[in-house]
Amino acid sequence: MAISPNAFIILNGKGANTPEVRDAIKKLREQGYQLEVRVTWEYGDAGRYVTEAQRQHAELIIAGGGDGTINEVAAAIVQLNSHSRPAMGILPLGTANDFATACQIPEQPYQALILALNGNPVAIDMVKVNQQHYFINMATGGFGTKITTETPDKLKAALGGFSYLLHGITQANTLKPDNCTITADNFHWSGEALVIGIGNGKQAGGGHPLCPDAKINDGQLQLAILMADESLPALLSSLINGKDSEHIIEKSLNSLTLTSSHEMILNLDGEPLKGNQFQIEVVPAAIRCLLPSNCPLLI
Ligand SMILES: Nc1ncnc2c1ncn2[C@@H]1O[C@H](COP(=O)(O)OP(=O)(O)OP(=O)(O)O)[C@@H](O)[C@H]1O
Known part of the structure; x- marks a missing residue:
């Protein structure tokens, strides 16, 4: 994309007023x-x-924030004509910046903006939940959800991504598995899950x-279930190192239904959604995103 005649930057107010962003x-x-x-x-x-940007015929909207802000901007864009x-x-x-980090978006604001303004737009998938909610990175249930939704903001500000792990360890006694069922074409699983990850992107928390x-442009979801019979140290090790474990089920799907007899929280890119049933489907090539040419999340 050449210099966009009309680009909007939507900054999350939490991180908007830094000298690096202003500069x-x-x-x-000054460059035009x-x-x-x-x-x-x-x-x-x-x-x-996003609606205002579209009315003004913006060709590019830059989401400045963490995973929650990227989610909000992407979900609004995908619902436009x-x-x-x-x-x-x-x-x-943001604090965790899981999606941006996995995509290898530069951390430095000037470099990130240069990529957004000059990179090539690539069509990437999004994921629709119960016909009305979206996520672009990952939906998590169980343990992961509790950590990311309950980690105090002050801890996040002080320790960044490490705060989630620390908070998870301190809350270990209160972690309860989710009893649920997941069904899809040629797939059925029922049991107690400590963590459910449904990934468009690869990392969370x-x-x-x-x-x-x-991968974010393969038209598929990656389902990962960490079953509740895993001990906590082994669980944390799996989470941190991404190691294979006999207690992890992994499956590539294009849609699935998650049901539970009790109310569950599914965390969509950091924003909690409560319910007993979640119908989840990939929306292939939903939006165009400016990414590094060597982005590891592209096939
Ligand atoms: N000015 C503001 N001050 C505080 N919170 C805000 C403000 N503007 C928006 N929000 C909230 O910020 C949340 C999104 O935050 P975001 O996920 O972008 O940052 P983060 O939590 O620091 O990052 P990450 O999800 O990567 O850890 C939304 O739920 C929104 O309600």
Whole structure:
């Protein structure tokens, strides 16, 4: 993509006001890039700014934030008319930044913005849940969900991705497996799961490669189930190292249904969704994203 005549940057207000971000945007504007900046205050703002960007015929929307912000921007873009969907760039400003890290988006704001403004857009998949919610990176249930939703913001700010692991260990006594059933074409599993990972991307929770083989443009979901008969030390080791374990079930699918007799929380890119039944399907080539040419998540 050449210099975009009209690019929007949607910054999560938590990480918007740093000198690095201000300097990078100033420098790019001086080079002739036209950059409209919007800053969020709460959930929902990013989606509204995507609508505004589309009305102004933006060709590119850069999501500046963590996985939650990328989720909000991507979910709003995919719900636009397919003829007028802007491409999405990524400026990693979150705590875990799992999607951006796995895609090898540069951490440095200026470099990330240069990639977003000059890279080649690639069509990537998204995943639809219960016909109305979306995720771009990963849905997690069970243990992983508890860690990522309950880790205090102060701990996240102090320790970054490591905070999730630390919080998980301190909460070990309260971890309860989810009793659930997962069905798909030629696949059925029922039992107690400590972690369920449904990956479009490969890692979640601050760097844990739950779905190490996932690709974002293969039209497939990677399902990983960590069964509850695994001891906690072995579980943590599997999560940290992504090691094979006889307690992990892995499967490549294009849709699945997850049901439970009790209310479960499924964490979609960090945002919790409660329910007893989740119908999950991949939406192939849903949005165009600006990624490094050697992005490891592309086939
Ligand atoms: N100005 C703001 N201050 C605090 N929270 C905000 C603000 N604007 C949006 N939010 C909230 O931020 C959440 C998304 O945060 P995001 O995931 O991007 O960052 P993070 O949690 O630090 O990163 P990661 O998910 O990569 O760990 C949304 O739930 C949204 O409600």
